[in-house]
Amino acid sequence: MSLVNTRIVDQIAILEIDSPPVNALSVQLRSEMIAALQALGEQPKLQAIVLHCAGSTFICGADIREFDGEPLAPHLPELITLLESSAVPTIALLHGHVLGGGLEVAAACHYRIALKSTNIGLPEVGLGVVPGAGGCQRMMRLVGVANAVKMATSGRAVKVTDPSYVSLCEHLIDNQDDLLEQGLAWVQRQLVENSLSVKPTSELALDTEAEKIDWQLFKKQVQRSAKSNPAPLQLLQQLERYWPLPVAQGEKHTRELFLQLRQSTEAKALRHAFFTEKKMQAGRSKQAFSIAEVAVIGAGTMGSAIGICFADAGFKVILLEQSQQALERGLKRIEDEYQRSYERGRISQKQRDQRLALIHGSCDYASISEVDLVIEAAFESLQVKQTIFKSLDSVCKKAAILATNTSYLDIDVIAQATSRPEAVVGMHFFSPANIMKLLEIVKADKTSDAVVDQMQQLAKKLRKQAVTVGVCFGFAANRIYTRYGREIQQMLLEGASIELVDKAMREFGMAMGPLAVQDLSGIDIGHNARSAYPHPSHDPGYFKVSAALVEAGRLGRKSGSGFYDYSEGSARLDAKVEQIIATVAAELKVVQSEFNTRSIAQRALLAMISEAVQVLDQGIVQQKEAIDLIWLHGYGFPRAKGGPMFMAQQWGIAELEQQLSELREQHGDKIWPSLNLAKYLA
Ligand code: COA
Numbered sequence: 132m133s134l135v136n137t138r139i140v141d142q143i144a145i146l147e148i149d150s151p152p153v154n155a156l157s158v159q160l161r162s163e164m165i166a167a168l169q170a171l172g173e174q175p176k177l178q179a180i181v182l183h184c185a186g187s188t189f190i191c192g193a194d195i196r197e198f199d200g201e202p203l204a205p206h207l208p209e210l211i212t213l214l215e216s217s218a219v220p221t222i223a224l225l226h227g228h229v230l231g232g233g234l235e236v237a238a239a240c241h242y243r244i245a246l247k248s249t250n251i252g253l254p255e256v257g258l259g260v261v262p263g264a265g266g267c268q269r270m271m272r273l274v275g276v277a278n279a280v281k282m283a284t285s286g287r288a289v290k291v292t293d294p295s296y297v298s299l300c301e302h303l304i305d306n307q308d309d310l311l312e313q314g315l316a317w318v319q320r321q322l323v324e325n326s327l328s329v330k331p332t333s334e335l336a337l338d339t340e341a342e343k344i345d346w347q348l349f350k351k352q353v354q355r356s357a358k359s360n361p362a363p364l365q366l367l368q369q370l371e372r373y374w375p376l377p378v379a380q381g382e383k384h385t386r387e388l389f390l391q392l393r394q395s396t397e398a399k400a401l402r403h404a405f406f407t408e409k410k411m412q413a414g415r416s417k418q419a420f421s422i423a424e425v426a427v428i429g430a431g432t433m434g435s436a437i438g439i440c441f442a443d444a445g446f447k448v449i450l451l452e453q454s455q456q457a458l459e460r461g462l463k464r465i466e467d468e469y470q471r472s473y474e475r476g477r478i479s480q481k482q483r484d485q486r487l488a489l490i491h492g493s494c495d496y497a498s499i500s501e502v503d504l505v506i507e508a509a510f511e512s513l514q515v516k517q518t519i520f521k522s523l524d525s526v527c528k529k530a531a532i533l534a535t536n537t538s539y540l541d542i543d544v545i546a547q548a549t550s551r552p553e554a555v556v557g558m559h560f561f562s563p564a565n566i567m568k569l570l571e572i573v574k575a576d577k578t579s580d581a582v583v584d585q586m587q588q589l590a591k592k593l594r595k596q597a598v599t600v601g602v603c604f605g606f607a608a609n610r611i612y613t614r615y616g617r618e619i620q621q622m623l624l625e626g627a628s629i630e631l632v633d634k635a636m637r638e639f640g641m642a643m644g645p646l647a648v649q650d651l652s653g654i655d656i657g658h659n660a661r662s663a664y665p666h667p668s669h670d671p672g673y674f675k676v677s678a679a680l681v682e683a684g685r686l687g688r689k690s691g692s693g694f695y696d697y698s699e700g701s702a703r704l705d706a707k708v709e710q711i712i713a714t715v716a717a718e719l720k721v722v723q724s725e726f727n728t729r730s731i732a733q734r735a736l737l738a739m740i741s742e743a744v745q746v747l748d749q750g751i752v753q754q755k756e757a758i759d760l761i762w763l764h765g766y767g768f769p770r771a772k773g774g775p776m777f778m779a780q781q782w783g784i785a786e787l788e789q790q791l792s793e794l795r796e797q798h799g800d801k802i803w804p805s806l807n808l809a810k811y812l813a
Contacts, residue, residue: 135163137171142178143318144171145311149185156232157194158203165205168213179220179318179327182240183311188227189249190236195258195402198393207232207264208386211239215331224314225249225300226307230288235262237299238269241330244302244314245291251299252288255389256363258405259398259771263389265382267370269332272378273299276341280370284353284363333378346371359640360401360771362392396781400773404763407756407774408596418581420588421530426451426499427506428519430461430492433536434508436564439465442486443565444593449499450492458492465490468565496526504589506558508536511660516540517548524549532582534558538609539660542575542602552577556586559606561765562652569765570595575602596764598757604664607752608761611775614742616657618735619645620676621798624716627726629694630704635731640769645735647702649677650693655686669801675715683711737790739775744806755811776811784808 134150134157146167150160171180184190197203214221214236223237225245230252237243237251253262253270261267262283270279278295289296292303304313321327349367357363369388373381392398425441426449427434434450438461441448450465452458466487473483499505505527507519516535523533533555535545546552557573570593572586583599590597600607619632633644643651658674658681667673680686680693685708687693695702716723743758752758759774768774779787787808795803 133163134160135167137167139174139177140315141319142176143315143322144174144177144180145315146180146182147185148182148190151186153188153191153228154184154186154233155192155194156190156207156236158197158205160190160194161205161207161210165210165213168210168217172218177219178322179222180217181222181224181314181318182236183224183314184226186227189223189225189229190233191228192231192233192254195405198258198260198398198402202390202393207235208382211235211264214239215241215333217241218329220318220327220329222314222318224310225251225291226310228252228288229291230254231262231266232264235264235266235269238266238273238332239264241332242327243300244304244310244317245300246307246310247290247292247303247305248307249291250288251282251291251296252286253283254286254288256284256357256360256366257286257401259360259362259395259401260392261362261366261369261385261389263386265333265378265385267366267385268376268378268381270299271337271341271374272332272335275338276374277344280344280349280367280374283370284349284367285356286363337375341374358642358771359769360397361395362397365392397771400771400777403773403777404759404770407759410756411596411598411754411760412591416584416588418584418588420585420592422503422532422585422589423447424449424502425504425506426502427508428523429507429509430458430464431508432464433560433562433564435461435464435468436562436566437506437508437536437560438490439468439486439565440560440593440595442489446489448490449502450490451496451499452492452494455494458494462490462492496522499523500526501528502531504532504534504585506534506536508560511537511540513540513544513663516545520545520548520555524551532556532585534586536560539605539663542573543577546575546577553579554582556582557602557606558586559608561608567765568594568596569608569761570597571606571608571761572597572599573602573606574599596760598752598760600757601749601751603746603749603751607746607757608765610751611739611742611746611758611761612766613657613661615735615739616645616649617670617673618738620674621672622726622731622734623676623712624672624719624721625726626716626723627731629708631726631728632731635728636735638728639732639736640772642767646694650687650695650697650702653687653689654693655681669799671719672715672721675719676712679711679715680708683707733790734794736775736778737787737794740779740787741791741803741806743775744808744811745804747811748807779808780812784812787812 136147138145148154221240222242223240225237226249228250229237231254234251234253253266255262267279267283274296302317304310353363353367369384373384424447427438428451430450430452438448438450450461469483469487472478505523509515509519535557538559542557546555556578559571561567561569570590574583587597604610605613629646633646636644654677658677661674685692688697691697694708696705746752747755755776758776762768762774763770772778791803
């Protein structure tokens with residue numbers, strides 16, 4: 132099937148590109164576009180060439196699937212050169228997402244006409260590469276050097292109407308249905324007025340403001356956001372050095388960088404993250420979606436944030452609390468959060484007001500009798516939750532889905548408090564729920580498939596990355612996170628310092644050190660959750676450090692001290708904590724070891740992988756990709772490292788076996804059991 136069809140109307144050639152789903156620039160599309168342009172070069176009396184894409188979007192960029200192999204000819208720069216050097220004006224009609232190579236194609240055309248809703252961007256750095264076909268150089272000439280640099284090094288897309296980027300297009304159109312018709316009418320008008328000349332972007336001048344760019348400021352911004360991904364900084368350094376060069380020369384440098392980066396481990400990891408997200412979202416449902424109005428039980432930090440999540444996605448929300456006072460505090464928290472988003476420019480005043488208007492408070496269970504879904508986000512106690520579910524069972528309509536946001540408790544037991552366990556499901560949000568993308572959908576023993584299907588559809592609407600998991604302590608995410616936490620604490624007992632442990636994991640690329648995270652979230656939270664379960668007899672040191680800190684009243688930031696001391700505002704190391712740890716270690720006769728940042732990060736990662744493989748083996752999670760999604764979106768795992776399972780794959784079975792067997796020898800096979808690595812890593 133051909134992907135490019137050419138027709139000529141009144142001496143204007145229309146190249147219709149139709150390569151579903153997103154018109155990615157595959158080798159076939161590049162070849163066909165080149166062939167079509169070459170054929171048009173021989174066409175007499177042609178006055179203009181218009182590029183138009185079928186479907187929901189203009190070209191969304193390179194076909195990322197091709198990046199795993201060798202670059203395939205014809206390459207994109209060949210197509211770009213043909214468009215720019217065309218003897219007749221070339222015009223791109225833009226809609227949907229004009230990204231990466233798509234924007235490079237558009238920028239190489241002589242004119243651009245866009246729907247006002249169009250998004251434009253150079254997202255390559257997000258995939259660990261850089262624009263390889265002159266996108267930076269041409270965008271510098273179309274929207275200004277600083278704006279082009281910002282777009283390419285941040286990877287963020289913007290609306291085509293954004294004042295900093297609106298100069299990209301000569302003409303904007305309101306209505307999708309009119310794009311082709313009005314675009315052609317514009318071209319015809321210009322031809323009649325004789326004002327449509329050939330206008331190669333490469334020949335446009337650079338803006339004079341470029342001399343004043345504060346490159347150091349750019350560098351700081353890039354370093355803050357790029358973390359373990361080297362592409363943005365390398366691109367920035369190159370653009371700082373070469374921006375004044377003519378397009379062809381500047382493009383040569385970025386092309387070289389693109390070719391070098393595309394085979395890097397970071398680029399592979401980022402591609403893995405991209406396709407994992409798509410794969411995990413892919414489930415297409417045949418069921419109608421039946422959730423319109425929801426209720427959230429509990430207006431605490433979690434409940435309020437869940438309420439915001441739903442209102443952001445356009446759902447009506449009833450926030451239910453026990454007392455008017457608690458309810459008002461929750462509603463105020465929501466109002467403040469929306470106000471902050473508005474003041475930071477994340478949402479408009481209209482959006483703030485619309486979303487706030489969707490949320491109503493109530494202290495009366497009767498008011499939620501007609502909602503389609505309830506999410507319980509009350510105190511983490513089995514008894515409290517059972518009582519709530521009993522009430523929900525008696526007031527909610529028959530078709531309602533009853534979800535709990537518990538992070539550890541047994542949902543099978545919660546479900547027993549109702550007469551409809553098939554309607555009970557876990558909806559485990561991560562804090563802050565309106566920001567963190569991960570959502571665990573917990574299928575309890577009796578949860579029906581239809582309910583899980585509704586949850587999966589809902590997750591998409593909430594723009595969450597959902598993983599469906601089974602019931603066990605901590606489900607998949609907190610269970611593996613607990614194993615990671617256990618290993619961190621064990622290394623403290625073996626003599627690794629607090630400072631070194633946090634440094635190791637920060638250097639690895641985690642957003643924060645694990646001990647600083649504990650202080651932020653409250654050491655007592657995990658401690659209380661674990662206390663409901665018997666202490667594992669095979670693991671005498673199991674979270675003993677946390678227990679000792681809680682006993683000493685060091686609960687984290689909220690109590691002024693935890694692993695660190697906060698009495699003077701910022702986190703300071705405190706010799707007392709090292710003392711507490713040393714005492715526990717001495718009591719347990721823990722053998723002391725030497726650590727460095729590398730050995731700490733490696734052991735922490737091995738603990739994650741070990742638990743992840745067990746979680747997979749026990750069927751708590753079905754796909755190994757879900758593990759990576761959990762870590763990328765729930766715990767700030769560096770995206771450019773792909774996730775624990777991706778890293779395991781990179782290490783290879785032999786290397787992993789060796790590392791794990793050394794640990795098994797030292798610490799026993801209860802902590803480091805033999806694993807069926809081949810099943811998940813082959
Ligand atoms: N190359 C190959 N496949 C791509 C692709 C690309 N550049 N972009 C999207 N796809 C695939 C997706 O994997 C998905 O496949 P599936 O249906 O088998 O799961 C399908 O196209 C639809 O994509 P999806 O993301 O679900 O559609 P959307 O409408 O939600 O979003 C985009 C569309 C274009 C915004 C989004 O897909 C995207 O950001 N793509 C990447 C763009 C990019 O980074 N381009 C620069 C490459 S260097």
